[in-house]
Amino acid sequence: MPLDAVEQRLREAIAARRESLLADLRTHVNLPTGGARAPAMDESVRLLVERLSALGASTRSVVGPNPPAWLSPDAAGRTPRKVVVCSRPNVKGKCRVLVSGHVDTVHEPDSAFRSLTIAPDGKTATGPGCVDMKGGLVIAVHALEALQEAGLDASWSFVLSTDEETGSFAADATLREEAARHDVGLALEPATPEGGLVVERPGSGQFMIEGTGRAAHVGRDFKSGINAIAAVARTVDPIQALARPDDGLIVNVGVIEGGTATNVVPERARAFGNIRCSTPEVGRRAMAEIGAIVAGVTVPPGGSLTLCSTLNRPAKPATPQVMGLAGLAKAAAEDLGQRLPFSKTGGVCEGNNLQDAGLPTIDTLGVRGGGLHTPTEWIELASLVERCQLLAVLIARLSRMGFSG
Secondary structure, three states: OOOOOOOOHHHHHHOOHHHHHHHHHHHHHHHEEEEEEHHHHHHHHHHHHHHHHHHEEEEEEEEEOOOOOOOOOOOHOOOOOOEEEEEEEOOOOOEEEEEEEEEEEEOOOOOOOOOOOOOOOOOOOOOHHHHHHHHHHHHHHHHHHHHHHOOOOOEEEEEEEEOOHHHHOOOOOHHHHOOOOOOOEEOOOOOOOOHHHHHHOOOEEEEEEEEOEEEEEEEHHHOEEEOHHHHHHHHHHHHHHHOHHHHEEEEEEEEEEOOOOOEEEEEEOOOOOOOOEEEEEEHHHHHHHHHHHHHHHOOOOOOEEEEEEEEEEEEEOOOHHHHHHHOOOHHHHHHHOOOEEEEOOOOOOHHHHHHOOOEEEEOHHHOOOOOOOOOOOOEOOOHHHHHHHHHHHHHHHHHHHHOOO
C-alpha cells in the first residue's frame, strides 16, 4: 500500500536528519568499543540512553556473566559486561516492539583503524563498527525520535548489550526475559550486501577438548611419558567426519595447542572447535556425538580427556511468523521505493537468542555496507536515511495494525 500522510511526513522528517545521522555515526564510531574496552562502551551506552530517556523511556541495567573460562581464558579478570534496557510504558492494545542492538565491536581500540573516514565522493565511509553495528544503533534512535515527533504512539523497548561479538553470555538472560514481554523483535545487524533481509540463520556452538598426560624427557625417559597431544589428536578426524554441510551441520576443529618442545613428551593439549547447525536438535545431537567420540578414546592411566561445550546461539529458522514479519518489512521497503530481498546466512546474532525464546524476530534492519570485522569495514552513507525511514515506517505500521503472525 502507498505511504499514508503520516508515513510521508515521517519519511521527510528523517530525510531532514541526514547531517545529524552522520554526526551521530561519527561520534559512536570514534568511541573505541572493541577489545572489551568498558569505558568507551559505557560512554556509547550513556549517549544512547540519554536520547531514549528523553522519549520517556525508563532504564534498567543488568550485569551478566562472562563467557566460561575455557572459552575465554581472560574472562576471569574481565569487567563483567552490562546489559541496559530502555522501555517506554506499554500503550494498551499496541504491538510491543523489542529493538535489539550491541555497542561492542571486534576492532582493537589501539589499532590505526579507529575513526570514521568519509570517501572523497561522499558516498561511503570506513570506520570500526560503522556498519556492525553503530550505524544500526544510530538509525534506531533517530527512527524512534521521528516517530514521537510525528505523534505516533508506540510501545517499544531497546536492549543495548555489550557482548554480542563474544557470544552474548551476559545478555542472553535479559534478551530472553524481554522476549517474553514483547510481540516482535527487530535487531539492528547490518543488511546483506545487496540490502537484503536475513530470514534464516543457523545455530552455533563451541567446544574444547583438553588432554592431560605426563611430561617426560624424550631421550632419557620416553616410556614413562603420556602424550596429551596424541590423545587429543585421536579425536580430531572422527569429529571432523561428523560434518554434513548439505544436511545442516558444519563441524570444524579450528585451533590445536599443546606441548613445550619437541624433545619433551607433552603433558597438556587442547583442541577448540565450532559447530553450525540448522536446528536445535541437530546441534544437540552433534554435541552428544562429539562427547561419545571423546569418551571412546583410550588414554593410558594417569592421563585424561575432557570435553567442555556450549550451544550459546540456537538456530533461527524461517518460521511462518518470521516470514509474516519479514513480509511487513518488505512491503514497507517497497512503499518507500526500496528493495528488500530475503536471504539466509551462516552467521549468528542476538536474533537467534530472541527467536529461541519465542519472539518472532527479523535481525538485519541495520545499514548497508561491507567489510565486517576487517580494517576496511565500510558503510553506504545513503543507507543511514533509507534504513532509518524503513525502520520508522515498519514500527509505525506495527503500532497501528499490530502483528498476529
